Amino acid sequence: MVSYTEENYLKAIFKLSEKNKEEISTNAIAESLAVKAGSVTDMLKKLAEKGLIHYTPYSGVELTGQGRQTAVKIVRKHRLWEVFLVEKLGFRWDQVHPMAEELEHIDFDELIERLDVFLGNPKFDPHGDPIPDEKGEFQPSESIRLSEADTGQRLQMIGLENHTTAFLQYLDKKELALGSRIAIVEVAPFDKSLTITIDGDRQVHISHEVAKNILVAVKES
């Protein structure tokens, strides 16, 4: 059995592994779970004991196959529940994370699969993040940061690199949503801020910082 707390550690390690290619540090885990480093060390020993991670003191940590499988299943549940909360219950995308953080720990295979069917087998959650399938496979998708795109390209907003409430609400205010068609009109050389058009008409100005956190697909033209 994997406890609620162990699940949160595994998911945190998985998410950190996705970003940083290297091995994951004790401090990084501590920060992402808001616990102290000493608590992390305790837990790493336990997870290693259970065969969920490879752990060598002082040299970081890595998920085993079984650990990754467990983590991905939690991510699957988290994202499916987020779709449910937004699509069926009408929550906004900036409201659902704390609820999904709890719902993700409810573990009944048939519940997950029925929920998946009920939602129409969604491939992405309300934040554009991919939902792994029952086998733990992620649908590969090609995206670049808006800050790395060129003027003249036809772009579509498909994901985010930042999931904070503040950022989500900022995007709402600018009426930038997943699926929006974006074209870069101009990049200011001084601060790299962008002038863009959204869905062909509205023209909006955003900072380089914001553009770095928006993922876009480049459409054939």
Add this chain to the structure above:
Amino acid sequence: MVSYTEENYLKAIFKLSEKNKEEISTNAIAESLAVKAGSVTDMLKKLAEKGLIHYTPYSGVELTGQGRQTAVKIVRKHRLWEVFLVEKLGFRWDQVHPMAEELEHIDFDELIERLDVFLGNPKFDPHGDPIPDEKGEFQPSESIRLSEADTGQRLQMIGLENHTTAFLQYLDKKELALGSRIAIVEVAPFDKSLTITIDGDRQVHISHEVAKNILVAVKES
């Protein structure tokens, strides 16, 4: 804050209080939660400390207003989730209890209220049990045990006194569902077993034990 475990204790005390009018014994709580009596005593002290129960050593326990309120909210969540699982995800009534047992602990007011709306403000769960409203009020409903009804009365099955999987599956086999119209044809004097008709046509034979666990409303005729 009320912990997951404390919530289960409060709900257990509430359910026992509904059945037995008297004060609730340590042993009864221990049995219903499958823990030992000594563990219960520990928890009772803690709940009393928090003002959730009235507790006098050796003389039983009773919920305070605040304790009852907490318990009823958990019951509300449990039953709403059961409706979701049956109505939206297509589970059978004998499958949903363990899942609801976990879902009931997820505590976000807006989630409960939106779920309630999504489900169409149901008043009863899939087992015929009433769903308390946001204020903790139960809709009063008048029912008697089928074993106490008379020949010739027009009856409708509206609830159960036994929620075990075995009993639910037995009712399925007999095609006895909530809402079924029942009339008692004959009661055998020897073992009090009943011959009944279901929805006017099908004739079925059930034991007194089964009849005791079926709740019916007596319809005006």
Add this chain to the structure above:
DNA sequence: TCTAAATTTTAGGCTTATCTAAATTATTAT
């Protein structure tokens, strides 16, 4: 290379929730 700083682990404690076994209190039956 050698020392200072940063990171990580260890040691010792605390809290919650559980258990078993012993002690206490209440109930029941003669």
Add this chain to the structure above:
DNA sequence: ATAATAATTTAGATAAGCCTAAAATTTAGA
């Protein structure tokens, strides 16, 4: 009324997760 039985509480342990502070190790700087 008393003794046996049943119910309840207390005492002493354990396990999971967390903390702080000290010790150990690694990394980085001069």
